[in-house]
Amino acid sequence: MAVRPFIVGNWKMNGTRAMLSEVRAIDRASQRLMKVEVALAPPFTLIHAAHKEVEQIGVGAQDCHSGDGGASTGDVSAAMVLDAGAKFVILGHSERRQGHDETNAVVRTKAASALAAGLRIILCCGESEAVRDAGKAEAFVLSQLSESLPDGLQNASEMLTIAYEPIWAIGTGRTPTVEEIGAMHRAIRALIVDSYGEEQAQGVRILYGGSVKPDNALELLSDDEVGGALVGGASLSAESFLGIVLAAAEIPD
Ligand code: 13P
Numbered sequence: 001m002a003v004r005p006f007i008v009g010n011w012k013m014n015g016t017r018a019m020l021s022e023v024r025a026i027d028r029a030s031q032r033l034m035k036v037e038v039a040l041a042p043p044f045t046l047i048h049a050a051h052k053e054v055e056q057i058g059v060g061a062q063d064c065h066s067g068d069g070g071a072s073t074g075d076v077s078a079a080m081v082l083d084a085g086a087k088f089v090i091l092g093h094s095e096r097r098q099g100h101d102e103t104n105a106v107v108r109t110k111a112a113s114a115l116a117a118g119l120r121i122i123l124c125c126g127e128s129e130a131v132r133d134a135g136k137a138e139a140f141v142l143s144q145l146s147e148s149l150p151d152g153l154q155n156a157s158e159m160l161t162i163a164y165e166p167i168w169a170i171g172t173g174r175t176p177t178v179e180e181i182g183a184m185h186r187a188i189r190a191l192i193v194d195s196y197g198e199e200q201a202q203g204v205r206i207l208y209g210g211s212v213k214p215d216n217a218l219e220l221l222s223d224d225e226v227g228g229a230l231v232g233g234a235s236l237s238a239e240s241f242l243g244i245v246l247a248a249a250e251i252p253d
Contacts, residue, residue, distance in 0.1 A: 005221065005248040006161060006205050006228035008122065009040040009235025010062060010090060017046070020053055025238035027054040029245070036248045037228075040235065041090050044076055051085025060088035060122070063096055066109040078110075078117035088120035090230075092148050094167045104147035111150040115159055122161045122207070122230065123148060125188075129168035137166070138187050145188065149195055156196040157203025162188055163230040169210025171233060178223055181208050185225035214243025221251055 009026075011019075023040060030038040039058035042050050051059045061084075065075040081089060091114065092107035107123070114121050125145045127137040141164065153160060164184055169175050176184075185206045193201040205227030208220055212229045221229060228248060234240040 003203065003205055003227050004035065004037050005251065006037045006039070006207060007241075007245050007248050008038075008060075008090075008161075008163075008207065008228070008230050009241050010093070010209075010230055010232050011040065011042045011046075011235060012062065012095070012232060013043060014236055015042050015046050017049060019236075020046070020049055022236070022238045022241075023050045023053050026241055026245075027057045029238070029242050031056045033245055033249045036245050038245055039088065041088075044081070044084075047081060047084040047086050058087045059085055060090065060119075061086045062090050062093065064089050064091075064110060064114055064119070066106065066113045068113070078114040078119055082117050082119055086119060088122060088161075089114045090122045090124065090163070092124045094124065094126055094165060094170065098167075104144060107148040108150060111148065115150060115153065120159050120161065121150075122163050124163045124165055124209070124230070126165040126167050126170075126210070132166065132168065138184060141184060142187060142191050145191055146195070153196060154200075156192070156200040160192075160196075161205050161207060161227075162192070163207040163209050164188060165209035165230060171211070173211050175211050175216065175220060178219060181220065182223035182225055185223065189225060212244060214240055214247065217244040217247035218250060221248055 041060045041062045061081040064078040091110050096102045125141050127140045131140045192204050207228045207230045208226050209230030212231045213234050
């Protein structure tokens with residue numbers, strides 16, 4: 001792994017204040033594992049409380065609206081999550097693309113708003129099983145990403161992270177091979193170089209997500225192009241999430 005590994009927990013629609021003890025445990029242990037950058041994206045309702053608990057790890061949001069504010073019942077703007085303590089936002093997760101009809105154009109607008117508010121973004125992409133079986137995974141992911149990436153981003157290396165999450169690997173216990181992940185990440189890297197130039201692209205981490213667990217993390221993170229992991233189910237307990245962080249710490253520079 002050429003860059004500082006980034007391990008991010010996506011709590012999805014899980015977590016009440018009772019789970020702040022997990023946040024604390026993850027934060028305290030991460031203070032001894034500085035080689036790894038660790039972050040958690042709890043639901044909106046816990047962002048502020050989680051932010052108050054942590055000293056070391058980053059806290060972020062799982063989504064934000066593209067607008068600045070106004071008559072949009074139930075939505076939360078980028079400025080609001082920033083105000084609550086979020087440093088980054090996950091955008092374009094497949095569960096939002098599928099469950100909330102988020103198109104690439106919507107994701108791109110959200111990305112622009114988040115960046116304008118000062119949030120770092122983790123932009124998700126990934127193909128369905130049918131697309132992979134048809135041999136079109138790379139073409140699909142590259143077109144999804146190129147249509148979702150914000151224009152004119154000057155400091156991509158600092159502000160942008162990509163998460164490659166094949167839909168068929170999310171919550172299923174199935175994963176691509178290390179070779180398949182490496183090949184996809186290299187294709188994504190080439191697109192980032194084209195979009196933002198070689199120098200900025202070097203610092204952009206490309207995370208893998210989909211059934212990452214403590215016992216497969218070392219292997220899944222072993223390709224040089226894998227800059228870390230976006231973790232769902234296994235991020236809900238400090239014990240399993242820290243197992244993944246420990247695996248990331250073991251990978252030679
Ligand atoms: P799982 O780790 O539960 O497969 O979820 C992955 C994911 O969707 C993270 O965003």
